[in-house]
Amino acid sequence: MGFRKADYIKVNDILATRRSQAEADAQRRLESVHAKIPELAKIDAELAKTGARVFEACQLGSEGVAERIERIKKDNLALQARRAAILVENGYPADYTEPRYFCKKCSDTGYDGTQMCECKRRELVLAGYESSGMGELLKTQSFETFSLDYYKYDSQAYATMKHTYEAAKSYAENFTAGKNNGNLLFIGATGLGKTHLSTSIAREVINKGFDVKYDTIQNIIMDFEQKQFHAQDTSQDDDPTERYFECDLLIIDDLGTELTNQFTLSCLYNLINTRINRAMSMIISTNLSPAELRRRYAERITSRLFGEFLALPFAGGDVRAAKLREE
Ligand SMILES: [Zn+2]
Structure with missing residues (x-):
């Protein structure tokens, strides 16, 4: 598990840029006060000799070396105090050149x-959001913004959705490293909130430091086709299908909307089967009913879907339409 290597590289770059920017700005401020306050430039020249003075003090032999170094320290502190006072006298903050x-x-x-700083973790999470394929959705969709109110006119739909919502929430909360977190199968018509709950889970799981990848089945299949039939067009180390096998949580949207042929079926089976064998989690969303899934896919796929996934039904009228009505 863990944040993606590519995201690490990106975040290290961001931090390095911040650091060098802060240091370049400090250097500019330093040069400007040196030009305005000659005494300060003198003090800094003196402070710059500290290393050489320590070296000399040691060269003189071990006798009295502690005292000699103590004296240098004292001089140094006095110079630093004088330096801070000069800056303040001239109307600058004492740490102006830091x-x-x-x-x-x-x-x-x-x-x-030795710990990763919180700032780096935060940037890695943001990079994870962006590279998950859900960057835009993550701006608005979360468990907090998922409202069961849209289902309240239909008590049965409400009960179904409450159960589904709670199961999704507990799935996200319990997602941990080093165990099989299991798989979810979201079943229900378009507009009932399948993508919203997928995004909500993705957010929580990325926040915990896992690599999450989301895409529609059409795009995933397209990447497999690209790899299979146009391998020479893409460089080897940029295989888009790699992440589908390696991410901690793969979210496949719209299962059943892809073209079905031998190639797509074998890609799908290979992907699902490999991940299940490696105990790597998936969430699959589909508009098809269990009966339609059985008609469309061979037993080797449906046995995986119904045997290894927790099926969560989505019910109710079209939530998007209900939202529009209320707006
Ligand atoms: Zn930090």
């Missing part, structure tokens, strides 16, 4: 001691 890092905790290194 870099102003975006994150004070880690100085934009991404590490707070």
Whole structure:
């Protein structure tokens, strides 16, 4: 498990840019105060000799070395205090020439001691949102914004949706590393909130630091076709199908809307079967009823879908239409 390597590279770049920007700005401020306040430039020249002075103090032999270094330390502190006072006398904050890092905790290194800093984690989560394929949806869809109110006119639909909502929420909450988190099968017509709950789960799971990938079955199949029939067009290390096998949670939307032929069926079977064998989780959404799924797919696929997935029904009228009516 873990954040994607590509996201790490991207986030390391972001942090490195912040850090060098903060340091370049500090250098500019330093040069400008040196030009305005010659005494400050002198003090800094003096402070810059510290390393050389320590070296000399050690070269003089071990006798009295502690005292000599202590003296250098004292001189240094006095110079620093004088320096801060000069800046303040001239109307600058005492730390005016220090870099102003975006994150004070880690100085934009991404590490707070040996721990990953919270700022880096946050950026990795944002990168995960973006690369999940749900970037736009994640801006508005979450468990908090999923309203059961749209189902309240139909008590049976309400009960179904309450159960589905709670099962989805507990799936996301219990998603942990090092165990088989299982698979969900969302069944129901368009507009009943399948994508909304998929996004809500994705958000929680990405927040925990897992790699989540979402796409429609058509796009997934297209990537397999691209790989199979146009392999020479794409570079080897940019195989779009790789992530479908390797991400911690794969969300396949719109199962049943793809063209069915030997190739697509074998891609689908291989993907589902491989992930199940590796105990890697999936959420599959479909507009087809269980009976329609059985008619459309061979037993080797449906036995997986009905045997290895927790089926969650979606009920009610068209939620999108209900939303529009209320707006
Ligand atoms: Zn930080």
